[in-house]
Amino acid sequence: MVVPQPVLEAAVDARRVVVVTGAGMSAESGVPTFRDAQTGLWEQYAAEDLATPEAWERDPAFVWAWYLSRFGAVAHVQPNAGHLALARWAGTAADGARSASVRVVTQNIDDLHERAGSHDVVHLHGSLTSFRCERCETAYAGSVDVPEQPVERVDPPTCPRCGGLVRPGVVWFGELLPLEVWEQAVALVEDADLVLVVGTSGIVHPAAGLPVLARGAGAVVVEVNPLETDVSDVAHVVWRETAALALPALVAEVEARRGQD
Ligand SMILES: NC(=O)c1ccc[n+]([C@@H]2O[C@H](COP(=O)([O-])OP(=O)(O)OC[C@H]3O[C@@H](n4cnc5c(N)ncnc54)[C@H](O)[C@@H]3O)[C@@H](O)[C@H]2O)c1
Ligand SMILES: [Zn+2]
Structure with a gap:
């Protein structure tokens, strides 16, 4: 598995990473x-x-x-290797000399990020x-x-x-997102250096607006999805890979790079 160079560079440099996930994140867990x-x-x-x-x-x-x-x-079902990689990345990033943060904002209503060990997950849809x-x-x-x-x-x-x-x-189709949850998600992506958008088709609003807000506020936006979506045009880089393959490969490379610093 080759991690695209611009994705690796952005991930190594970023102080604040936000991972925006959708249903595809949990697909390889069997959801x-x-x-x-x-x-x-x-x-x-x-x-x-x-x-x-x-x-x-x-x-x-x-x-x-x-x-x-x-x-x-x-x-x-169980968290997959992608959920586990994100949780591990958050832990090692916080411990690093430059103490970076890795936060998850999800459209998913399952608890697989939490069961993998991620903390403070923002659940847009409950x-x-x-x-x-x-x-x-x-x-x-x-x-x-x-x-x-x-x-x-x-x-x-x-x-x-x-x-x-x-x-x-x-949150059902046609219902409003809780305001404080939405505002927290917007603040996170607008403050991020890197936003990874994983496994979402980008058709459910307002969640689909987060990559646009992130890009507008200066973050590098990367899509991780095996298929083209409405997010693809917004992303600086598209990585046509699945969550459970891409994320562990990325995190391993970031950690290897950090070990060399
Ligand atoms: N696990 C869950 O909690 C769950 C499951 C189904 C639907 N939903 C809800 O469905 C709504 C639909 O929006 P959505 O954009 O999240 O999902 P979606 O079903 O509209 O799109 C899923 C996306 O995931 C991609 N995908 C499929 N397998 C993948 C993989 N292995 N790795 C990476 N990407 C993969 C697909 O190409 C697609 O673009 C959301 O509101 C969400 O709350 C949640
Ligand atoms: Zn009551």
Whole structure:
């Protein structure tokens, strides 16, 4: 695996690295992207039709069962070599003489970055492991039972405080991102020297605007994705490789270079 020279140079020089990740980051862990066809009980539904406030209004038990199945699926897979490389890079960068930082901003709702050891991950679209009341917004800390086998409908729990339905703690299509999370992501990419954009098609807004803001603020923008996307034109460098192959190779080279300094 050859790391493109401009990517390596930018990574070695950068004091502040931000890695913006999308569904492709977790693909090699076995988590399907939204482009992958759904299987089983949900095969005739597009994810974009289930991850909406309208779908929830229409049939909360159906949408809840879909999220439970995604929650269960993620619990059974492991972070891949790409997630692990990012976590290791953050640790060695912080320890280095020039003490650099490596931060992750993700569109993913899985917890694979955290399970790989990354800290302070910014989750633009919320998390599969958090839940809240749809009415009073209180976080739900009760237990959530994931069926052994996927089932078509499961009644969501009710809020102990107001009796409202408990909903997934994710941002659905058509919903606004929490303002403080968005502002944190913008501040990070605008302050970065290098922004790696990994495994995102760049079609979901406003997340898709982050590479543009990063470039406008002076960061080197690198895309890591086996396919061309809407991000490709914004990036200074495109690296047509998968997350689990590219990131460990990059981090190993950066560490080898640092060892020579
Ligand atoms: N793991 C998850 O949490 C998960 C899974 C599916 C969808 N989503 C949600 O889907 C929405 C869709 O946007 P998106 O841009 O994140 O995903 P997307 O499904 O629109 O695009 C995935 C991108 O990943 C690329 N890709 C596929 N395999 C890859 C690999 N091994 N390495 C690197 N890149 C690879 C594809 O070429 C594509 O460009 C987001 O809002 C996200 O929250 C999340
Ligand atoms: Zn409530």
